Amino acid sequence: FLGRYGSRDQRDKKVKVVDANVGDVDEENPSSSSNNDNKTRKQKIAERKVQEKVTKWEKKMKDVQALEERAKKGAKLSKKQQIKLKDAPACRRRLKSWKEKLEKQRRNGAADANAIKPVTMTLGELYDAADDRIGLAKEYLALVRKYPAIMRTVIFHTRRICKSELAQYQLIAS
Numbered sequence: 001f002l003g004r005y006g007s008r009d010q011r012d013k014k015v016k017v018v019d020a021n022v023g024d025v026d027e028e029n030p031s032s033s034s035n036n037d038n039k040t041r042k043q044k045i046a047e048r049k050v051q052e053k054v055t056k057w058e059k060k061m062k063d064v065q066a067l068e069e070r071a072k073k074g075a076k077l078s079k080k081q082q083i084k085l086k087d088a089p090a091c092r093r094r095l096k097s098w099k100e101k102l103e104k105q106r107r108n109g110a111a112d113a114n115a116i117k118p119v120t121m122t123l124g125e126l127y128d129a130a131d132d133r134i135g136l137a138k139e140y141l142a143l144v145r146k147y148p149a150i151m152r153t154v155i156f157h158t159r160r161i162c163k164s165e166l167a168q169y170q171l172i173a174s
Contacts, residue, residue: 011124041147043105050102057095064088137161 005015067081068088077085129135137158144154159172166172 005126006123008123008127011122011127013123014120015123015126016118016120017126047102047105050098050105054095054098054102057091057098060091061095064091133162133165 006013064084064087067077067085070081071077071085140157140161141154159166163172
């Protein structure tokens with residue numbers, strides 16, 4: 001990963017990075033993020049649920065509009081269809097409120113994505129942080145809390161990251 005920024009002998013070279021919890025920024029183009037969609041999983045799920053509600057109410061409005069057309073042409077409507085026509089204003093209000101909620105979620109998601117600011121640091125500081133195996137394992141575990149993974153995978157990766165330290169204290173067979 002660090003090789004794309006430069007080698008260890010370029011310790012004074014300045015690079016722009018973003019905290020590991022939100023993604024990483026390319027040195028040449030800080031505005032391009034490797035994590036193109038910076039929305040969290042919860043935001044995506046919430047947005048999808050609201051989108052489903054909007055779709056549901058749009059379908060109901062389409063039915064109501066079809067009934068209104070039939071009523072204008074003088075067609076006889078059943079009791080249920082008359083009730084649907086009577087509830088048309090409430091249906092329009094609900095559709096409008098769900099659309100507003102969806103738009104608000106999308107704006108907030110975009111604002112959160114734009115709030116990510118890269119940090120400038122030297123390449124030497126990055127290499128020193130990478131050499132800290134315990135710190136790297138802690139960072140990995142923080143990411144696992146944010147993006148859950150299978151426990152055996154987490155154990156495997158943590159042991160792999162801390163292999164030399166665990167072997168030093170005879171906590172793992174080398």
